[in-house]
Amino acid sequence: MMNFSKPFKQVIVLILVACAVIASSIGVTLSSTEAQTSGLSTTNSTPHSATNSAINSTNNSATGSTTNAAVYRFKVGAIDALVVSDGSLTTPPLPNYAPTAEPAEVEQALRERFLPADQLTLYFNALYLDTGRNKILIDTGSGRELGPTLGRLAANLRAAGVPPETIDTVILTHAHPDHIGGILTAYGRLAYPNARYYISKAEWAFWTAANVSLASLKISEGFKQAMVAAAHRHLSAIRERVTLFQPGQEIVPGIQAVDAAGHTPGQTALLISSGQSRLIHAADVFFNEAFDLEHPDWQTGFDLDPAQAAATRRQLLNQVALNPMLVLAYHMPFPALGHIRARGERYEWEPTLWQFEVAD
Numbered sequence: 511m512m513n514f515s516k517p518f519k520q521v522i523v524l525i526l527v528a529c530a531v532i533a534s535s536i537g538v539t540l541s542s543t544e545a546q547t548s549g550l551s552t553t554n555s556t557p558h559s560a561t562n563s564a565i566n567s568t569n570n571s572a573t574g575s576t577t578n579a580a581v582y583r584f585k586v587g588a589i590d591a592l593v594v595s596d597g598s599l600t601t602p603p604l605p606n607y608a609p610t611a612e613p614a615e616v617e618q619a620l621r622e623r624f625l626p627a628d629q630l631t632l633y634f635n636a637l638y639l640d641t642g643r644n645k646i647l648i649d650t651g652s653g654r655e656l657g658p659t660l661g662r663l664a665a666n667l668r669a670a671g672v673p674p675e676t677i678d679t680v681i682l683t684h685a686h687p688d689h690i691g692g693i694l695t696a697y698g699r700l701a702y703p704n705a706r707y708y709i710s711k712a713e714w715a716f717w718t719a720a721n722v723s724l725a726s727l728k729i730s731e732g733f734k735q736a737m738v739a740a741a742h743r744h745l746s747a748i749r750e751r752v753t754l755f756q757p758g759q760e761i762v763p764g765i766q767a768v769d770a771a772g773h774t775p776g777q778t779a780l781l782i783s784s785g786q787s788r789l790i791h792a793a794d795v796f797f798n799e800a801f802d803l804e805h806p807d808w809q810t811g812f813d814l815d816p817a818q819a820a821a822t823r824r825q826l827l828n829q830v831a832l833n834p835m836l837v838l839a840y841h842m843p844f845p846a847l848g849h850i851r852a853r854g855e856r857y858e859w860e861p862t863l864w865q866f867e868v869a870d
């Protein structure tokens with residue numbers, strides 16, 4: 511029988527502990543790889559947050575990442591759904607987001623929500639749906655059109671186990687750069703190369719015209735020109751792959767086009783149905799709670815027909831307040847899912863509660 515001295519025994523114990531730690535970390539690595547390759551995860555945040563860390567170039571904090579989770583999983587009946595963040599943008603609220611409101615009222619609206627009075631953060635949330643029949647992406651994010659805090663959609667999709675090449679259907683709610691700017695990659699190639707693209711006939715006709723008039727927008731001339739150029743660039747790239755639809759039409763099984771004109775001439779909300787479950791994708795019918803829900807008659811500088819946009823906003827908000835239905839609103843705080851409550855002339859947003867296990 512071997513007779514080890516006490517210090518030698520301590521070294522052996524340390525080696526055994528080290529082996530156990532290495533073995534368990536290999537086990538963790540394997541199990542997370544298995545989760546990635548076996549399709550979508552059934553839980554939120556844990557599997558993909560590690561992957562998101564890996565794709566960020568600014569991982570310089572003590573915890574290894576400076577960003578939060580970028581996908582949220584849920585179900586609409588039998589449909590597997592993911593909200594996928596494209597990023598966020600913090601900008602002065604005036605003049606673009608409330609050009610007709612009194613500055614003091616704008617400041618008060620923000621302060622009531624414990625937000626900085628001189629900053630507005632907009633969130634950009636695309637929706638991915640796997641219906642079993644189709645793999646569908648609703649809007650493509652901003653790509654490189656609106657700066658470095660945006661354009662993260664394709665990478666976040668891939669990190670969540672959805673390679674962009676697997677998407678067969680891209681539905682565009684409207685042709686503003688934060689919704690179509692991700693059609694082309696930085697290298698000018700289609701980010702979703704195997705997809706058929708769907709957009710409303712009115713939206714396509716407006717933005718592909720030789721002369722696009724944005725005279726009624728209350729934003730800078732430079733921004734208007736950039737919007738038109740982005741629309742021409744990205745829409746011309748899908749000319750051979752586009753199908754135009756009309757309001758009311760079923761675009762693909764389970765997804766119906768709902769007229770939401772005003773913000774743009776052919777903006778479309780989407781009614782997603784599976785069994786008894788419903789979700790309405792509200793596109794840019796409203797941007798945020800402090801302004802558009804508390805003050806639904808305030809304009810945004812981006813509404814081409816402000817009166818029509820306000821009427822559309824009230825109509826959709828009343829509809830989902832009277833017949834409660836889950837709402838996704840593209841620019842609301844991630845994951846941008848909630849319900850609407852009417853309170854007098856105003857509306858309230860009730861965010862859905864975070865779920866660890868994915869459920870309808």
Ligand SMILES: [Zn+2]
Pocket residue numbers: 686688689794840841
């Ligand atoms: Zn938008």
